[in-house]
Each structure stands twice: as C-alpha cells, then as structure tokens.
Amino acid sequence: MKLTTTSGVVFGVLVAAVLGTACQGGGSPSGSDSGGGSANLSGSIAIDGSSTVFPISEAVAEEFQAKYPNVRVTVGISGTGGGFKKFLNREIDISDASRPIKPSEVELAQKNGVEYIELPIAFDGLSVLVNPQNDWVDHLTVAELKKIWEPGSTVKKWSDIRPNWPNVEIKLYGPGHDSGTFDYFTEAINGKEGAARQDFMASEDDNVLVTGIAGDKYALGFFGYAYYVENKDKLKVVPIDGGDGPVTPSIETIMDGSYKPLSRPIFIYVRADVASRPEIQEFVKFYLTEGKSLVQEVGYIPLTDELYELALKRFQNGVTGSVFHGKGSQPGVRLQDLLKAES
C-alpha cells in the first residue's frame, strides 16, 4: 500500500510538472494545430500490454515519432493482463488490450481511482486451418467446432465430426493457455473462457502451429488471421458457419462482421487523467486517423471509417468506462451498436 502512495505522489508531481510546462508554453490542450507546432510537441508516452496489439502500436509509434521527433514513445509487451496491471497502477499511459477490460480489473480500477477511455483500434480474426492436402473439409459449423474443442471432447477421428470424413485420427493444434487468442476462441466456441480439451499440440509461438499444420495432412488448428495471411501457400483456411452459412475470413468479411463469431475488436485504453496531455491528445488522434493504413500494413483488419470516427469522438469527449460494461469479451456483439449507444 505504501508503495502505491509513494509512486502515486511521485507521479502526481511529474504530471503537475508536465502540465505546468505545457501551460507555460501556451499550447492548447486539444492540440489541434498540428501543422506548425510539430517540433514543439515533446514529452513521453508509455504503452504496454498485449503482444497481439503490439505490431500496431509499434507502427503508430514509429510514424508518430517521425512526425514529432521530440516525443518519446515506448511500447512494451507484457500481455493484456500484465498491461492492465501496470495501467491500473498508473505506471503506463496507454494499455494495449486484445480483449475488453475484465470485471476483476474494473474492480481494481475503482479501488485505485483510475478512469480510462476505451478505444477500439482494429479487428483481429481467428482463422481455423487445415493442411492443403485436406480435400474433405468444405466448412465447419460453430457446433462442430465446439464438438471438437470442448472439454472432454470425444472427437478422436475425422469421422467423429462427419461420418463420411476419413476414419483417421485428427491432430489438433492451438495457441497455449496464456494467450488472449486461446481465451477468445474458447469463449466464442465453448462458451467459457479457457475451457477446452487438454490433448492438443499447444504452442505460444504461432509459427510452430503453422509448421505443424503445414506438415500433417490430418491436422486442424486455429490462430490469428495475420499468421494465415503470411502463410497462405502452406495452409488451407476453413470457412466457418456461424448461423448464416459458411463464411471465409477475409478483410471484407471480418470488417463487416459477417465472419463470426471468430473475429474480435482489439483496443487501446487511455488513462483519463493523462488524456489531456498534448502529446497524448495528438498521439491518440494520430492512432485513430493515420493509424488506419498502418493496421492493414502489419496484418490486421482496420475498423470501418464510421467506427474510427465514433472512437475519436469518444476520446475527444473524454467518455470513460467500457462499452462492454466490464463483462469481458462478448462474441457476436456488434461494436457499432455499442459505440453508437454511448456517443
């Protein structure tokens, strides 16, 4: 407890100092005059959190610093949970998150008096993959996926899924238990975060999964869409039927929400008490405007223009809290509806 108070005081002094300098400089906190004042903008922005969001934050930080060389942006990877821990302890300014804030974290935020602004920045699709030589799978339904992956699943052979498929053992590959990807897949398919059968080849490194599936005709696995895009020639993607017929994951189907339930928004969380700092104002604005093309460049799917506008408005109005009301991820819920409802 003593620790938090000390660092809190130190941080308070620091914030006061930064704000003091900003006021002396006469810069408007909204920082809308980006053209002339780019060299004057200075300070530092600390970002940490999900490894899924990292490539996007890295790209934005790189471009932002090219424009504002006097602002120091640092990005760390300590996982979504680890990022929130630091964020709620006021050690960082922005938290990268591959899922919405959890109830336990909301509780901690209230206890520590930390207010946050939740901003969606991109979509990440999970793709289900098989070997290119697999000529029998045309699509899988969510019910079939659940049958394969649920805890205590009895599926041992391909013929256990559909009787006319080969009577050969199925080899399963998936991300390890520590990854947000695993959490989301289990939540979306099995209905409970982290609940899945235990007997599958698990690896924290998605490249290992790619190699595994590419080398085994009877393999089935899942991982992030970006890894599929990079290895299209080695893998075959499985269309998923989420109730309205089979849909193949692609930029279009993930963006318009028709590829469901295996696509999810990913977020940054900005601390409300530092959001008025001019460099953070400018950075977040940059993230939600210029960041769009960078999102695609590093392998993720950008939000629609409308969503970016809604997110930017949310930030500029300083709307705090989570549109998910701290209930964690909700597969199938459309982001537009949630954001619009609150804007």
Next chain:
Amino acid sequence: MPNGETTPNETAQLLTAPREWRRAVVERLFLLACLVAVVFGVLALLALLYGVLRDGLHRLDWEFLTSFPSRKAERAGIYSALIGTLWLMGLVTLFTVPIGIASAIYLEEFAPRNRLTSFIQINITNLAGVPSIVYGLLGLAIFVRMLEPITSGQAFGFANTSGRSVLAGSLTMSLLILPMVITACQEALRAVPQSHRQGALALGSTTWEAVRHQVLPAALPGMLTGVILGLSRAIGETAPLITIGALTYVAFIPKSPFDGFTVLPIQIFNWASRPQEAFHANAAAGILVLLVVLALFNSVAIVLRIWARRRLER
C-alpha cells in the same frame, strides 16, 4: 590353446589374456563415448550457427546495427537493443564484480565458522537455483516500485523517467547472477593453498595483507572465470527483464542509467514470433549480433585471465 599340458605360467596367461583384451575394449569404448559427447555438443552448435548464418547473414550490415526497430522488417535494426544490452552488461559488471568478490573474500577468509555463516552459505548456494522469473518479481517490487525515486533518477533531478530503467534492470540482473559469481569466487579462493596464507601470517602480516598480496592475486584468474560465467548468463536472460518492464519498442538509446531500455534477447524474441518471414531473418541476424557480443565479452575476460596468470608466474 589346445588341450594338453600347461605350465603354471601359461595358465596365468590364459586367465589374464581375455581380461586384458576386455580392458582394452572398455578403454576404447569409453574414449568413443567421450568423443560422441563432444561431437554431439559441437554438432548442435554448428547446426545452430549454420541455420542462423543462412537465415541472418544477409541482413547483417552497418545499417542493421545502427537502425531502430521498425514495422518494416527490411528497415528495422537492432541499435536500441544492442546499446541497451551494452548498458546492462556494463552496469551489471560494475555491481557484481566488487560485491561478488568482497562477499567471497569475507565468507572464505574472514567469517567465523559458525551457524550464521553456514546459514548464509547454504542460502547463497540455493539462490543460484532460483528461477529467473522470481528475481524479476523481486526486482519489480524493490527496484522498480519501492526504490523508484532512485532508479528513475528523480531523486537526482531527472524528469520524464520511470523506475523501469536500465538501472533497475541491471540491479535485478546483478541479484540474479551474484550467487553464481560469489560461489565461483569462493571456489577460486579455496583453491589457493593454505600454505600461502600461513606463510604470510607467519611473517607478521595481517589477514587483510595476506589476502591482498598472496591469496587474491592467486585466486584472480579463477574469479574472472566466475564473473564471465555470470555475465554470459545475464546477457541471454529475458524473463526477469520483461517482468520488471523492459520495453520492446524503443526508438532512442539510454543516455543515463535512468532511461527505459530494451535488450537483444527481447528484440530477437519479438521478431521470431512475428508472422512475416522477413522478421525471422531479422531475428537470425539479431542472434548473430548477440553471439558476437557474447564472444567479445568472453574474450576480454579470457585476456584478463591470461594477464592475471602471467603476472602471478612472474
């Protein structure tokens, strides 16, 4: 030997000849086993080197060494990680050499042989086996959070810095390798014959004078080996640094011990886990850089050791 009459001498030969033969075979087999063990280790290293050279050598140029990380694999470089590792190694050496050697001298030469000493001794030996992540958690609680005014440099008038600094990282890493360094230094001191100490003491020198002029010079080469081993471990460690909040994307180099930092293994891990093939080449090139830095550190220490030994022989 055909049946028939045998002299006692021949009987003895008959009995021992097969045993001689067996001993020779065992000798050969043992040699072969040792050779296989050596070849196995060397082959594994060669395979790693070959793979890394094949994938990474073409990426290794001056620009790679002097560029900051980037989202574009071909533009990305290892500058901030390289300098971060050098900062870390420098500071860790600064902390561990005096503390490690002084602790070893105290425990070996001065400490009374009582329960407290053996308690400390056992704990140091045990600490050498504690998982590195535990040191990371310790470092986070003590250096990053509790001592933040110091590790962030705010107590010395630095602004815009946090406790997640290269100083905090170095202190954590020092804690991690100190047990190893202390134990190795103690071994080196123990290897100095008792007669050196007794001779010096008999001539009227104090314990400190005996240590300073007789024991320490003789133990120095062995101590350096211990320090090298410790530093080699520190250079490849990632887990404790990630725990205390070392960064992954840093587009500046630490100008003081209070700045944020990243290190080579973190950068390599990040590149290796990217989906794009081009980043894997960067990871391989990063491994080459790490190996070269490690080799440089080791050779400096080996030169120092040879120098210390020569001085001793004179």
